[in-house]
Amino acid sequence: MTRPTLAVSGALATALLLTACGSDGASAGDDGRLSVVTGFYPLEYAAERVVGDVPGVTVETLTSPGTDAHDLELSPRQVGAVQDADLVIFSAGMQAAVDAAVAEQAPDRSLDVTSVVALAETGDDHEDHGDHDHEDHDGHDHEGHDHEGHDHDGHDHGPLDPHFWLDPERYAAAGAAIAEELAAIDPVNAEDYLANAEAFSQDLDELDAEFREGLASCEHDTMVTTHEAFGYLADRYGLHQVGITGITPEAEASPARMAEITREVEALAVPAIYAQSTLGGDLAEVIGRETGTQVLVLDPIEGLTDASAGNDYFQVMRANLEALRQGQVCS
Ligand SMILES: [Zn+2]
Numbered sequence: 282m283t284r285p286t287l288a289v290s291g292a293l294a295t296a297l298l299l300t301a302c303g304s305d306g307a308s309a310g311d312d313g314r315l316s317v318v319t320g321f322y323p324l325e326y327a328a329e330r331v332v333g334d335v336p337g338v339t340v341e342t343l344t345s346p347g348t349d350a351h352d353l354e355l356s357p358r359q360v361g362a363v364q365d366a367d368l369v370i371f372s373a374g375m376q377a378a379v380d381a382a383v384a385e386q387a388p389d390r391s392l393d394v395t396s397v398v399a400l401a402e403t404g405d406d407h408e409d410h411g412d413h414d415h416e417d418h419d420g421h422d423h424e425g426h427d428h429e430g431h432d433h434d435g436h437d438h439g440p441l442d443p444h445f446w447l448d449p450e451r452y453a454a455a456g457a458a459i460a461e462e463l464a465a466i467d468p469v470n471a472e473d474y475l476a477n478a479e480a481f482s483q484d485l486d487e488l489d490a491e492f493r494e495g496l497a498s499c500e501h502d503t504m505v506t507t508h509e510a511f512g513y514l515a516d517r518y519g520l521h522q523v524g525i526t527g528i529t530p531e532a533e534a535s536p537a538r539m540a541e542i543t544r545e546v547e548a549l550a551v552p553a554i555y556a557q558s559t560l561g562g563d564l565a566e567v568i569g570r571e572t573g574t575q576v577l578v579l580d581p582i583e584g585l586t587d588a589s590a591g592n593d594y595f596q597v598m599r600a601n602l603e604a605l606r607q608g609q610v611c612s
Pocket residue numbers: 351444508510530581583
C-alpha cells in the first residue's frame with residue numbers, strides 16, 4: 282500500500298516543483314528545457330551571449346550560414362521550430378517569412394527587437410540616390426524574378442533601416458531586452474541573464490570606443506558600399522554612406538545603371554569601395570574594376586560563413602574597423 286502512495290506523492294512533488302520553478306504555462310517546455318529560436322545571426326549571437334552558461338537553454342537561428350538573411354524562406358521543420366519554441370526573437374520588417382511564422386505560430390512567445398531598439402528611417406544618403414535606386418529596383422522587381430523581387434521589396438522600400446546591430450548602442454539595447462524577456466520566462470536564472478547582458482553591453486561599449494578612436498581622423502568621410510547596411514554605423518562615427526544598390530543586399534543593375542554608378546564613384550574619388558564579403562558576385566568588384574578603385578570587405582554580419590573575417594560578431598566588427606581605417610585613410 283505504501284508504494285503507490287509514495288509514487289503519487291513523488292509525481293505531485295515533481296509537479297509542484299515544476300510549478301515552483303515559475304515558468305508560466307507553456308514556457309520552458311515539457312522537457313524542462315528552454316528553446317530559443319532567432320531569426321538571423323546577430324539575434325542568435327546576442328541570445329547566446331545573454332544565455333551564457335545557463336544550462337538547459339538552446340539557441341538556434343532560422344537563417345543558416347551562407348544564406349541571405351533578407352531572402353529567407355522557412356522549411357516546414359523551421360516553422361515547427363517556431364511553433365515549439367519557448368521564445369522566438371525576431372526583427373519585424375527584416376524577414377517577412379519569420380514575421381509571418383511568428384504571427385501564426387508564436388504571437389505570445391516572441392520578442393520583436395524593433396519594439397525596443399529605436400530604428401531610424403534610411404538616411405539622407407539613401408534619399409540622395411533614391412531616384413536612381415527606385416527606378417532600377419522597380420524595373421527589376423516588376424519585370425522579372427518574382428521571387429527575388431518579392432523578397433527585396435520587403436526590405437528595399439521598408440521605411441526603417443533594420444541593420445541595428447551595426448550600431449553597438451542599439452545592439453546592446455537588443456541584448457538587454459532579450460535578457461528581460463528570458464528573465465521573465467525563466468526567473469530562476471534571471472540574475473544570470475541580466476548579468477550576461479550587462480557584460481555584453483560592456484563589450485559593445487569597448488567596441489564603440491575602438492571605432493570612435495579608430496575613425497576619429499580620416500581623410501575621407503564618404504564610404505561607398507554595395508548593400509546599404511551601414512547607415513547607423515556611418516551616423517555614429519561621422520561617416521557618410523553612399524550605397525551602390527540602395528538597401529538591397531544584392532541587386533542586378535542594367536548596363537546603363539552600371540555606367541551611371543561608375544561615373545558616380547569616379548566623381549566621389551574615394552580611395553576604396555566596399556563589398557560585403559569575399560564570396561564574389563558583388564557589384565563593388567565590377568565597379569572597382571571599371572574605376573580602378575580598390576575593393577575592401579565591409580561585412581554587414583547578417584550571417585557568418587567560413588569566408589567571414591572572424592568567428593563571431595566582435596571579430597568581424599574589428600575586421601570591419603580595419604577595413605574602414607584603410608579605406609577611409611584614417612590615422
Ligand atoms: Zn541587410
